[in-house]
Amino acid sequence: MTDVIQATKRDSTGTAATNRLRRNGLVPAVLYGHGESNEHLAIPAVQVKGLLRHHSKMIKLTGDVNENALVSEMQWDALGIEVLHLDLIRVNLKEKVEVTVSIETHGEAAGTREGGILLENLHEVDVRCSAGAIPESLVLDVNDLHVGQHATANDLQLPEGVELVTDGETVIVHVEAARTEEPTEDAGDSIGAEPEVISKGGGGDDEEA
Numbered sequence: 001m002t003d004v005i006q007a008t009k010r011d012s013t014g015t016a017a018t019n020r021l022r023r024n025g026l027v028p029a030v031l032y033g034h035g036e037s038n039e040h041l042a043i044p045a046v047q048v049k050g051l052l053r054h055h056s057k058m059i060k061l062t063g064d065v066n067e068n069a070l071v072s073e074m075q076w077d078a079l080g081i082e083v084l085h086l087d088l089i090r091v092n093l094k095e096k097v098e099v100t101v102s103i104e105t106h107g108e109a110a111g112t113r114e115g116g117i118l119l120e121n122l123h124e125v126d127v128r129c130s131a132g133a134i135p136e137s138l139v140l141d142v143n144d145l146h147v148g149q150h151a152t153a154n155d156l157q158l159p160e161g162v163e164l165v166t167d168g169e170t171v172i173v174h175v176e177a178a179r180t181e182e183p184t185e186d187a188g189d190s191i192g193a194e195p196e197v198i199s200k201g202g203g204g205d206d207e208e209a
Helices: 015-023 045-054
Strands: 002-009 026-033 036-044 058-063 067-076 083-090 096-106 116-120 124-130 137-141 150-152 171-177
Touching: 002 045, 015 026, 026 045, 036 045, 036 083, 045 083
Parallel strands: 002 058, 026 083, 096 137
Antiparallel strands: 002 036, 026 036, 058 067, 067 083, 096 124, 116 171, 150 171
């Protein structure tokens, strides 16, 4: 999915200037690549949140610049809540790019009906494809997984023109047998214990009558 983003050029790039941008509901960004000069931009924070909701990798910049760009990196605040800065790369929609794409599991693993638990080892993979055909996510069907079985990156459903970069043998999910609690021994349990022998007191010889 390609989101359309309104971008304005910014002249000031210092800390004070970027803090002012953020207070005004804007996120600073840098557009670079293709041998052209870097552009320092400001993007509405509400549109950045839209990117996050849509998991968009490609954006169409309008306003002061008119470019197709790939979201290269997002810088987050210390709590991982707000996006502080965006790095954007100019791209031609037909050129090949490498991107990270999220994974969606579809179905109910057979092993969960056998008492097992489906565990996810990986939530995203790297792929290579044309910039104009980046998938929002990749589907992994888990219906046929039984206890003790797993699915790898090779089992992902790749759209036409999308090539897997992540090692195909990488385990994405596996079904593990549910753990059962082992019985604990009661420290006070005397079942099966040897009887205690108690000797009679009096260590001396019997007195003569």
